[in-house]
Amino acid sequence: MNDKAFNGARVLITGGLGFIGSNLARRLLEAGAEVVLLDSMAPEYGGNLFNIDGIESRVKVNISDVRDPHSMRYMVQGHDYLFNLAGQTSHLDSMLDPFTDLDINCTAQLSILEACRKYNPAVRVVFASTRQIYGKPDYLPVDEAHLLRPVDVNGINKMAGEWYHILYNNVFGIHGCSLRLTNTYGPRMRVRDARQTFLGVWLRLVVEGQPFEVWEGRQLRDFTYVDDAVEALMLAALDKNSAGRVFNVGGDSVISLLDLARLLVELNGGGEFEQKSFPEDRKHIDIGDYYADDNLIRSVLGWAPRVALRDGLARTLAYYREYLEHYV
Amino acid sequence: MNDKAFNGARVLITGGLGFIGSNLARRLLEAGAEVVLLDSMAPEYGGNLFNIDGIESRVKVNISDVRDPHSMRYMVQGHDYLFNLAGQTSHLDSMLDPFTDLDINCTAQLSILEACRKYNPAVRVVFASTRQIYGKPDYLPVDEAHLLRPVDVNGINKMAGEWYHILYNNVFGIHGCSLRLTNTYGPRMRVRDARQTFLGVWLRLVVEGQPFEVWEGRQLRDFTYVDDAVEALMLAALDKNSAGRVFNVGGDSVISLLDLARLLVELNGGGEFEQKSFPEDRKHIDIGDYYADDNLIRSVLGWAPRVALRDGLARTLAYYREYLEHYV
Numbered sequence: 001m002n003d004k005a006f007n008g009a010r011v012l013i014t015g016g017l018g019f020i021g022s023n024l025a026r027r028l029l030e031a032g033a034e035v036v037l038l039d040s041m042a043p044e045y046g047g048n049l050f051n052i053d054g055i056e057s058r059v060k061v062n063i064s065d066v067r068d069p070h071s072m073r074y075m076v077q078g079h080d081y082l083f084n085l086a087g088q089t090s091h092l093d094s095m096l097d098p099f100t101d102l103d104i105n106c107t108a109q110l111s112i113l114e115a116c117r118k119y120n121p122a123v124r125v126v127f128a129s130t131r132q133i134y135g136k137p138d139y140l141p142v143d144e145a146h147l148l149r150p151v152d153v154n155g156i157n158k159m160a161g162e163w164y165h166i167l168y169n170n171v172f173g174i175h176g177c178s179l180r181l182t183n184t185y186g187p188r189m190r191v192r193d194a195r196q197t198f199l200g201v202w203l204r205l206v207v208e209g210q211p212f213e214v215w216e217g218r219q220l221r222d223f224t225y226v227d228d229a230v231e232a233l234m235l236a237a238l239d240k241n242s243a244g245r246v247f248n249v250g251g252d253s254v255i256s257l258l259d260l261a262r263l264l265v266e267l268n269g270g271g272e273f274e275q276k277s278f279p280e281d282r283k284h285i286d287i288g289d290y291y292a293d294d295n296l297i298r299s300v301l302g303w304a305p306r307v308a309l310r311d312g313l314a315r316t317l318a319y320y321r322e323y324l325e326h327y328v
Numbered sequence: 329m330n331d332k333a334f335n336g337a338r339v340l341i342t343g344g345l346g347f348i349g350s351n352l353a354r355r356l357l358e359a360g361a362e363v364v365l366l367d368s369m370a371p372e373y374g375g376n377l378f379n380i381d382g383i384e385s386r387v388k389v390n391i392s393d394v395r396d397p398h399s400m401r402y403m404v405q406g407h408d409y410l411f412n413l414a415g416q417t418s419h420l421d422s423m424l425d426p427f428t429d430l431d432i433n434c435t436a437q438l439s440i441l442e443a444c445r446k447y448n449p450a451v452r453v454v455f456a457s458t459r460q461i462y463g464k465p466d467y468l469p470v471d472e473a474h475l476l477r478p479v480d481v482n483g484i485n486k487m488a489g490e491w492y493h494i495l496y497n498n499v500f501g502i503h504g505c506s507l508r509l510t511n512t513y514g515p516r517m518r519v520r521d522a523r524q525t526f527l528g529v530w531l532r533l534v535v536e537g538q539p540f541e542v543w544e545g546r547q548l549r550d551f552t553y554v555d556d557a558v559e560a561l562m563l564a565a566l567d568k569n570s571a572g573r574v575f576n577v578g579g580d581s582v583i584s585l586l587d588l589a590r591l592l593v594e595l596n597g598g599g600e601f602e603q604k605s606f607p608e609d610r611k612h613i614d615i616g617d618y619y620a621d622d623n624l625i626r627s628v629l630g631w632a633p634r635v636a637l638r639d640g641l642a643r644t645l646a647y648y649r650e651y652l653e654h655y656v
Contacts, residue, residue: 110430171423284499
């Protein structure tokens with residue numbers, strides 16, 4: 001990708017102090033963009049000031065919550081690009097408190113888009129969606145023609161949030177598109193718990209020298225290294241052909257959770273895990289295997305993953321061995 | 329259907345003073361059910377006290393809004409069946425005020441289901457969804473395997489509302505299912521304007537002796553007479569096989585809007601309409617042809633439409649010739 005296209009571009013990232021947002025910010029800064037990071041710093045989510053360690057003086061940080069339509073109305077103005085990454089991502093939280101999930105993943109998304117429509121209709125918006133909205137696959141790999149059958153409140157609300165973006169593109173001409181991310185991993189992810197992905201808590205525990213849990217283990221998954229996810233987001237923002245479209249983002253390879261656990265232990269130079277059966281209260285969200293068909297984003301936007309799982313995991317382990325204290 | 333299954337059943341209908349709700353109430357009363365009608369009587373929607381003319385003393389009316397979680401918490405209790413028909417149905421209103429649509433079609437649905445989960449988990453819930461959530465069909469007739477690609481805020485929110493019902497069935501065991509209704513018509517529909525369907529305003533104008541507008545006219549549609557929709561709702565409530573499922577409800581035949589207009593004028597014994605091109609601001613919601621494949625509900629629930637379009641329209645015209653004053 002030609003990063004120079006972002007030279008001088010004014011960019012707003014919601015969820016900007018989070019995992020993907022902060023990695024995106026770093027790459028955009030290198031490309032010469034003016035970057036504003038909006039984040040609520042709510043402790044349940046991914047925001048972490050250490051994520052911008054070393055670049056604090058080069059980005060503008062604005063603490064506010066996407067649920068606050070007043071600040072959003074002002075904040076969307078004056079930007080060329082909006083990477084809309086703020087979201088509630090936890091399955092369990094969405095089932096315990098579905099209304100908070102709805103506020104963040106639906107109401108706030110609608111208010112961001114309404115603000116864009118009224119105050120910055122020329123902005124180009126990229127929305128971070130999730131493969132979770134597919135539910136249990138009918139076939140593999142899952143392409144964008146697969147039905148959406150979310151298995152939790154979070155999935156339903158993310159589905160609606162994605163569609164608001166497509167709708168505002170189609171009806172109001174606010175350039176919008178959506179990337180359905182799979183398990184994204186890498187430096188700066190939340191590892192305190194499994195709120196972003198189970199892999200976060202695995203990483204933490206293996207680095208701490210504690211055993212981690214593998215539920216079942218035969219499930220197949222794909223994983224995207226965060227730099228590859230960042231590249232997908234940037235390509236989607238730049239390319240006019242992304243308008244009104246939805247793209248799966250996959251990984252470089254497919255692996256079972258058991259093999260992933262083994263790889264993690266190997267790369268860490270030691271560690272333990274325990275295989276368990278799926279907890280009773282989670283069985284309804286056991287979707288079996290999932291991996292994406294991402295030919296659409298490869299052909300339309302020219303994206304391809306560059307970081308192999310083994311390399312990405314090694315880099316991630318190295319990061320948390322050095323900086324774990326800032327994430328627990 | 330064996331209506332006796334509802335003898336003595338305690339039934340709550342949200343949107344119960346509206347078009348479909350009030351027709352359903354009449355049939356349930358005949359079957360011997362105890363019927364509570366919950367309605368906000370908000371003037372933009374379908375509630376109309378005249379809809380229960382003659383049965384006022386046999387039903388219990390409770391004026392409250394599904395957006396009020398406090399009254400809903402109480403109201404869902406003590407019922408065997410909940411027909412969840414309250415909704416915002418207007419395309420245009422949803423685009424002008426997306427947050428109200430979200431409150432009614434998402435937040436309120438979630439709060440109804442949460443109330444059921446906490447206070448009446450044995451209730452059986454039937455949700456009134458809409459074919460609008462399909463958007464512009466890829467193929468005809470449209471079956472339930474068709475992707476959902478809503479073309480307005482209303483469609484997105486109804487899609488989420490439907491999925492909450494499926495989810496609460498699958499996760500919490502609250503029996504829930506959803507009927508994707510097409511254009512439903514008949515006595516007691518809103519004819520003051522096109523907020524429920526364009527056919528409402530056609531009926532009003534033709535009865536008033538005024539010309540009505542046909543946009544384009546070649547689009548194919550299917551229509552369900554309200555008694556057939558009521559039967560579908562009742563079958564879905566009774567049959568355990570409906571749990572967690574979504575069913576299209578179609579009509580007895582497919583007709584172009586132009587032919588429908590001609591039929592309406594013929595049955596009315598006169599009238600005029602004007603063919604117009606699609607208004608500019610509506611082009612993005614011009615979905616072309618739609619008609620449902622409803623084999624699933626026919627085979628699983630044994631439903632079939634009984635009232636032909638010609639008969640249904642004639643009955644509807646007769647109703648509004650007599651009672652129009654109560655609907656304008």
